Amino acid sequence: MRAARLIKMVLLLQSRPAMTAAELARELEVSERTVTRDAQALSEAGVPVYAERGRAGGYRLVGGYRTRLTGLARGEAEALFLSGVPGALREMGLEDTASAARLKVSAALLPSLRDAPRTAAQRFHLDAPAWFQEPEPPPLLPSLAEAVWDDLRVTARYRRGEDEVCRTLEPYGLVLKAGVWYLCARVTTTPAGPADPATTPGAFRTYRIDRFSAVEPLPDRFVRDDLFDLPGFWADQAERFARSILRAEVVLRLSPTGVRRLPYAVDPVAARDALAGAEAEESAGGWVTAVLRVESEDVAHTQLTALGPEAEVLSPESLRRRLAEDAARLAELYRR
Numbered sequence: 001m002r003a004a005r006l007i008k009m010v011l012l013l014q015s016r017p018a019m020t021a022a023e024l025a026r027e028l029e030v031s032e033r034t035v036t037r038d039a040q041a042l043s044e045a046g047v048p049v050y051a052e053r054g055r056a057g058g059y060r061l062v063g064g065y066r067t068r069l070t071g072l073a074r075g076e077a078e079a080l081f082l083s084g085v086p087g088a089l090r091e092m093g094l095e096d097t098a099s100a101a102r103l104k105v106s107a108a109l110l111p112s113l114r115d116a117p118r119t120a121a122q123r124f125h126l127d128a129p130a131w132f133q134e135p136e137p138p139p140l141l142p143s144l145a146e147a148v149w150d151d152l153r154v155t156a157r158y159r160r161g162e163d164e165v166c167r168t169l170e171p172y173g174l175v176l177k178a179g180v181w182y183l184c185a186r187v188t189t190t191p192a193g194p195a196d197p198a199t200t201p202g203a204f205r206t207y208r209i210d211r212f213s214a215v216e217p218l219p220d221r222f223v224r225d226d227l228f229d230l231p232g233f234w235a236d237q238a239e240r241f242a243r244s245i246l247r248a249e250v251v252l253r254l255s256p257t258g259v260r261r262l263p264y265a266v267d268p269v270a271a272r273d274a275l276a277g278a279e280a281e282e283s284a285g286g287w288v289t290a291v292l293r294v295e296s297e298d299v300a301h302t303q304l305t306a307l308g309p310e311a312e313v314l315s316p317e318s319l320r321r322r323l324a325e326d327a328a329r330l331a332e333l334y335r336r
Contacts, residue, residue, distance in 0.1 A: 252313045266300075
């Protein structure tokens with residue numbers, strides 16, 4: 001632990017002209033007294049750490065000293081590519097690994113480029129969760145993240161509806177979607193024997209991590225399928241899910257403005273399909289007729305209300321009647 005801290009202290013001083021004891025203590029998460037002892041230990045080991053006393057004093061490396069301890073470990077290199085999503089790193093338990101990787105990269109940069117990480121962080125930040133939500137990271141996420149990084153099989157218990165099932169999984173990847181964590185994994189067998197008949201062995205499936213009740217890593221590693229593409233798999237699964245819940249149809253007329261607004265009012269996949277098959281009307285004005293797949297009439301009523309007079313529902317008649325009643329109530333409200 002102390003050796004790692006001493007290395008980090010050298011890298012910090014190498015990446016900046018000077019640092020106060022308070023700054024080092026904050027970065028290293030130790031007391032200023034410990035910083036003083038560590039600086040003395042480095043000096044005795046031959047690292048030219050110079051202490052400047054006084055209110056503006058601090059620590060710096062003398063004579064442009066540069067350590068060669070900047071090589072990235074595999075875990076650090078992998079975590080570095082996730083450094084733009086600090087919240088995700090923290091929830092997966094990789095925050096310290098990514099911090100060490102960034103520090104090593106900063107120490108290896110030319111002096112004129114050492115402010116690059118700071119300037120980039122000031123210009124881009126990814127905030128993944130949706131508004132007005134305080135998502136709690138699933139407690140089993142760090143264990144699953146470790147299994148994903150190390151290619152370890154796991155046995156897992158998963159809540160599916162009212163039941164709980166047990167699976168042996170090969171965890172291929174993690175996805176953070178709108179503040180919710182998912183695991184993409186290949187099913188092998190259950191601990192008791194063959195896989196559930198409803199689950200084909202060797203198939204890739206997606207699981208919500210907050211529905212796992214237990215995860216136990218196994219000692220053996222699995223060999224990854226080099227053809228598996230996590231972004232492509234997720235995009236395909238997301239589109240399939242979106243289509244699977246669209247079980248009803250609405251026929252509607254759309255103005256040119258309604259055509260532009262439709263993808264923002266309803267499911268984007270449904271909007272794309274509807275507009276792809278839309279038929280232009282012969283009358284002037286650019287109106288089109290389209291068939292829109294929706295989750296239910298209630299959902300369609302909420303979504304299409306946002307289009308106002310830019311959309312007219314032709315069928316089903318029950319939805320058309322509900323929107324007409326809404327329009328009459330709205331007109332009466334503003335007439336008063």
